[in-house]
Amino acid sequence: MRYDGRENDQLRPVNIIPGFLMHPAGSVLIQMGNTKVICTASVEEKTAAHLKGTGQGWVTAEYAMLPGSTATRKKRDSSRGKVDGRSTEIQRLIGRALRSVVDMEKMGELSLWIDCDVIQADGGTRTASITGAYVAMMLAFRRMKAMGMISEIPVRNAVAAVSVGIVDGQIRLDLPYEEDSRAEVDMNVVMTEAGELIEVQGTGEAHPFTRGQMDEMLALAEKGCMALYAVQRQALEAFEEEAPLEAEAPGSGEAKEKQEEESLTVVAATQNQHKLKEMRAIMEPFGMKVISQKEAGLENVDVEEDGKTFEENSYKKAREIMALSGRIAIADDSGLAVEALNGAPGVYSARFAGTDKDDDANNQKLLSLLEDEENRRAKFVSVVTMVYPDGRVLAARGECPGHLLRELRGDQGFGYDPMFVPEGFEETFGQLSSQVKNRISHRARALSRLEALLREEAGKER
Ligand code: IMP
Numbered sequence: 001m002r003y004d005g006r007e008n009d010q011l012r013p014v015n016i017i018p019g020f021l022m023h024p025a026g027s028v029l030i031q032m033g034n035t036k037v038i039c040t041a042s043v044e045e046k047t048a049a050h051l052k053g054t055g056q057g058w059v060t061a062e063y064a065m066l067p068g069s070t071a072t073r074k075k076r077d078s079s080r081g082k083v084d085g086r087s088t089e090i091q092r093l094i095g096r097a098l099r100s101v102v103d104m105e106k107m108g109e110l111s112l113w114i115d116c117d118v119i120q121a122d123g124g125t126r127t128a129s130i131t132g133a134y135v136a137m138m139l140a141f142r143r144m145k146a147m148g149m150i151s152e153i154p155v156r157n158a159v160a161a162v163s164v165g166i167v168d169g170q171i172r173l174d175l176p177y178e179e180d181s182r183a184e185v186d187m188n189v190v191m192t193e194a195g196e197l198i199e200v201q202g203t204g205e206a207h208p209f210t211r212g213q214m215d216e217m218l219a220l221a222e223k224g225c226m227a228l229y230a231v232q233r234q235a236l237e238a239f240e241e242e243a244p245l246e247a248e249a250p251g252s253g254e255a256k257e258k259q260e261e262e263s264l265t266v267v268a269a270t271q272n273q274h275k276l277k278e279m280r281a282i283m284e285p286f287g288m289k290v291i292s293q294k295e296a297g298l299e300n301v302d303v304e305e306d307g308k309t310f311e312e313n314s315y316k317k318a319r320e321i322m323a324l325s326g327r328i329a330i331a332d333d334s335g336l337a338v339e340a341l342n343g344a345p346g347v348y349s350a351r352f353a354g355t356d357k358d359d360d361a362n363n364q365k366l367l368s369l370l371e372d373e374e375n376r377r378a379k380f381v382s383v384v385t386m387v388y389p390d391g392r393v394l395a396a397r398g399e400c401p402g403h404l405l406r407e408l409r410g411d412q413g414f415g416y417d418p419m420f421v422p423e424g425f426e427e428t429f430g431q432l433s434s435q436v437k438n439r440i441s442h443r444a445r446a447l448s449r450l451e452a453l454l455r456e457e458a459g460k461e462r
Contacts, residue, residue: 057107398445
């Protein structure tokens with residue numbers, strides 16, 4: 001009899017709670033007896049460095065144990081100043097296990113980050129991590145598919161893992177810490193649902209073991225994994241029922257009308273009310289309804305603009321708001337490029353004088369930097385990007401050349417408007433009416449190019 005009352009070929013009670021956390025694309029809490037691991041899968045918009053340009057994605061994993069997960073407090077890596085060797089080995093195992101069932105060519109250039117955090121350890125944390133991570137990964141891929149980031153789920157097979165070993169001279173399945181710590185032979189087995197082996201880590205701790213014993217242990221592990229695939233399937237099915245992701249099938253009547261209306265509704269990926277107003281004024285004549293992030297339920301989402309180009313930031317903003325809202329999103333990334341400053345402030349226009357988008361401080365900084373400068377030439381640049389839930393991307397750039405005054409004039413508009421006189425005019429954007437600005441501005445030019453692209457697309461579809 002085992003100390004917890006199980007038969008030798010019995011798993012501990014297994015439970016997988018899908019959708020355990022709200023932020024990651026996929027998450028679960030997996031419990032195997034007293035071992036509890038939170039597994040999450042988060043999407044990153046770029047693939048691993050070595051795969052850049054190949055069209056392939058990447059799946060990678062990190063593993064850690066919380067300080068309170070073990071009987072005596074485990075120091076955090078951050079206070080030890082280095083990553084635990086055991087964790088490194090385990091996270092590589094988890095990454096390899098998942099990659100072996102994923103078709104990375106079908107992922108596109110995206111990365112899926114799997115994080116396995118052990119909140120309570122009682123043996124078998126690496127194997128529970130793999131079994132749970134598979135479900136978190138599937139949930140993430142399902143969400144990515146529903147959002148149009150991938151066209152199919154790129155997973156060939158289920159993967160699960162379990163420990164087996166020889167304890168008290170007996171071959172046993174799924175060792176808790178009490179058995180693991182005194183096991184004569186200890187083995188971790190990772191398998192696909194098709195019965196193929198992905199990894200076998202077997203060690204004769206107290207004495208060597210025979211080929212026959214190894215075969216017996218593998219057969220027992222396979223039996224354990226079969227039970228785990230069923231638990232994984234149940235978790236995935238249960239979550240689908242609770243939170244169906246696929247959009248209503250396109251059909252006749254109401255669904256079609258709703259779809260048509262949605263195809264003309266665009267979420268503006270901006271927190272800047274001036275930009276929102278300008279986008280609305282410019283796009284509505286094109287027959288497009290522009291709604292704010294607030295109206296799309298994303299009031300507090302502020303996408304970090306860490307790109308080096310207007311194109312990069314514009315795409316990033318639209319991409320994220322599309323992913324979060326499930327609707328077509330449009331973003332504008334814009335700024336002022338001053339000739340005498342080699343194009344600065346450029347993408348840093350909003351934060352030129354600090355981090356807090358202070359228009360006055362930005363203008364003052366620019367005025368004083370250019371105090372003794374004769375060359376006053378500058379241009380506003382805007383890159384607008386529209387990202388569709390099916391993955392289509394349209395982007396256009398618009399520029400508005402002009403010159404900068406030595407003082408501020410007018411209180412219309414926003415940002416650097418009171419300093420900037422567009423070519424062919426005597427007054428600044430701060431003085432000109434919004435109708436005039438919205439006809440000639442960088443944003444208007446970018447949006448009118450975008451409109452041409454939209455027409456081209458519509459022509460192709462017909
Ligand atoms: P971002 O698009 O959020 O990166 O911010 C763009 C920044 O560029 C704004 O905060 C302004 O400082 C400046 N900017 C962009 N477009 C305009 C414009 O039409 N008028 C004045 N300033 C602008």
